[in-house]
Amino acid sequence: MLMSTPRNHANAVKLTMLLAGVVLILMMAFGLVMRAAQGGLFELDPAFFYRLMTAHGAGMVGVAALTGAAVLWYFVSRYVDLIEGVYWAFLGLFLLGVVLILGSIFVGGYGGAWTFLFPLPAISGGAWEASAAVAFILGYISIGVGFLLFYLEVGRKIVAAYGGIGRALAWPLAFGGAQPDDAPPPTIVAAMATTVFNTIGIVVGATVLVSSLVNLLVPGFAVDALLAKNMIYFFGHVFINASIYMAVIAVYEIVPEYTGKPWKTTRPFALAWTAILLFVMAVYPHHLLQDTVMPAWALVMGQIVSYLSGIPLLVVTAFALCVYLRGSNIRWDLASALLVLGVAGWSVGSAPAIIDGMISVNKLMHNTQWVPGHFHIYLILGEVAMAFGFMAWLVKDARASEFTGIDRLGLGIYLLGGTGFTLMFLISGALSVPRRWAVHAEEWFLQDRIATGFGALVVLGALIFVALYAKGLSARRES
Ligand code: HEM
Ligand SMILES: [Cu+2]
Numbered sequence: 260m261l262m263s264t265p266r267n268h269a270n271a272v273k274l275t276m277l278l279a280g281v282v283l284i285l286m287m288a289f290g291l292v293m294r295a296a297q298g299g300l301f302e303l304d305p306a307f308f309y310r311l312m313t314a315h316g317a318g319m320v321g322v323a324a325l326t327g328a329a330v331l332w333y334f335v336s337r338y339v340d341l342i343e344g345v346y347w348a349f350l351g352l353f354l355l356g357v358v359l360i361l362g363s364i365f366v367g368g369y370g371g372a373w374t375f376l377f378p379l380p381a382i383s384g385g386a387w388e389a390s391a392a393v394a395f396i397l398g399y400i401s402i403g404v405g406f407l408l409f410y411l412e413v414g415r416k417i418v419a420a421y422g423g424i425g426r427a428l429a430w431p432l433a434f435g436g437a438q439p440d441d442a443p444p445p446t447i448v449a450a451m452a453t454t455v456f457n458t459i460g461i462v463v464g465a466t467v468l469v470s471s472l473v474n475l476l477v478p479g480f481a482v483d484a485l486l487a488k489n490m491i492y493f494f495g496h497v498f499i500n501a502s503i504y505m506a507v508i509a510v511y512e513i514v515p516e517y518t519g520k521p522w523k524t525t526r527p528f529a530l531a532w533t534a535i536l537l538f539v540m541a542v543y544p545h546h547l548l549q550d551t552v553m554p555a556w557a558l559v560m561g562q563i564v565s566y567l568s569g570i571p572l573l574v575v576t577a578f579a580l581c582v583y584l585r586g587s588n589i590r591w592d593l594a595s596a597l598l599v600l601g602v603a604g605w606s607v608g609s610a611p612a613i614i615d616g617m618i619s620v621n622k623l624m625h626n627t628q629w630v631p632g633h634f635h636i637y638l639i640l641g642e643v644a645m646a647f648g649f650m651a652w653l654v655k656d657a658r659a660s661e662f663t664g665i666d667r668l669g670l671g672i673y674l675l676g677g678t679g680f681t682l683m684f685l686i687s688g689a690l691s692v693p694r695r696w697a698v699h700a701e702e703w704f705l706q707d708r709i710a711t712g713f714g715a716l717v718v719l720g721a722l723i724f725v726a727l728y729a730k731g732l733s734a735r736r737e738s
Contacts, residue, residue: 298707308697309370316373327505352405359398367391429529464494565616597648604640629688654731669723676716683710
């Protein structure tokens with residue numbers, strides 16, 4: 260095993276993180292415009308609101324997945340020999356997809372949301388042409404193909420090096436009485452698990468995408484709407500979760516540098532990752548709790564697995580992190596603070612998610628802003644915080660001092676903004692404010708405006724992080 264990432268892979272990942280940082284800020288600005296428009300701060304044509312919402316949803320999910328994948332590639336390349344060309348093909352297909360999606364939205368007028376629910380892409384009520392929906396779907400397919408190539412390379416190299424999927428998942432340790440010292444490192448276990456479940460998710464997503472594409476081109480070819488919805492939410496749930504499960508590799512690899520205690524694959528760790536592998540796929544029916552035509556057993560399973568899903572997440576990462584931090588003299592800087600924040604935000608965000616996963620609650624809350632409330636917690640304060648932490652760590656050695664005033668300022672602004680912004684979504688949801696409405700009633704303006712203020716802080720914090728990263732990159736080039 261290599262102790263440091265090969266230079267070529269490191270450079271490709273650094274470039275990816277710079278791109279991702281710029282896209283994050285742009286998409287956050289879109290979100291801010293939406294929130295301000297909901298608060299009646301200015302008039303926004305509703306059709307344009309839905310375009311922004313589609314770009315924000317697809318763009319943010321995409322950038323979360325991209326940063327997660329970059330983290331995975333960076334650290335997995337320390338253990339196995341990955342082909343650099345595959346990464347460039349992945350990035351190229353990703354960017355091609357972005358161009359197609361942006362074109363479909365801002366040139367073609369597509370505004371059917373990132374979930375492209377059948378038959379919405381085809382039946383737009385005249386808001387966009389079928390060709391715009393086709394471009395959107397082709398964009399997704401391009402990104403999907405890129406990810407499949409990525410996982411094929413990661414998967415085959417890990418399987419070859421560790422002797423099979425089961426061994427890479429540390430099953431001999433989990434179920435066979437093998438010794439922890441013989442188990443693969445946490446990075447490999449996490450990379451193998453995400454490779455398996457995200458590949459399955461993307462293949463299911465690609466199937467429903469191609470079906471929707473055929474339906475667009477040959478309207479006589481109808482798709483079963485309930486089946487399509489199941490497939491889309493299976494894909495969507497697995498894909499966004501995979502982004503966080505990939506990003507957490509940064510915590511496993513970087514936090515030990517600060518605590519001096521290596522993160523080890525233990526039996527509970529191995530068991531938890533196997534549980535994650537199964538739960539992440541079994542839990543998706545929690546997105547269909549409103550669909551009364553779904554078989555009752557599937558919905559009940561969605562609820563029960565929702566309860567269970569929180570456990571391995573909290574055990575493997577949040578609880579383990581507390582154990583590692585306790586009694587160690589962790590050195591705080593921007594990177595370690597953001598990584599620890601990421602785990603905390605992810606864990607906290609799982610609570611309102613589990614609440615919404617209860618059938619009785621979901622009946623009331625599902626189409627309210629409670630839903631964007633919970634996922635913005637584990638995205639802004641979870642996945643994206645980990646991505647910013649990873650970026651700060653990448654340029655750490657270019658900095659003279661460890662935890663500067665500007666670092667603390669950025670962190671404080673981001674944390675305050677993120678907490679306030681997501682709390683306002685939850686409060687609005689509890690007050691039954693619907694989600695995905697371009698125009699709000701005046702009674703909701705106050706929450707919307709307070710949220711807009713907090714949202715602006717998030718954008719400002721993110722700007723500071725990305726600027727520090729860009730500065731760090733250029734300082735390294737000069738030295
Ligand atoms: C400054 C930061 C952000 C702001 C101001 C913001 C704002 C918004 C707003 C106003 C909505 C629509 C809410 C509604 O349904 O009424 C939304 C939806 C959404 N946001 Fe954000 N957001 C931010 C950051 C993020 C991040 C970091 C991610 C993911 C990494 C994200 C992912 C999403 C997704 C997936 C949706 C759902 C779109 C849909 O319903 O189709 N957002 N956001
Ligand atoms: Cu879900």
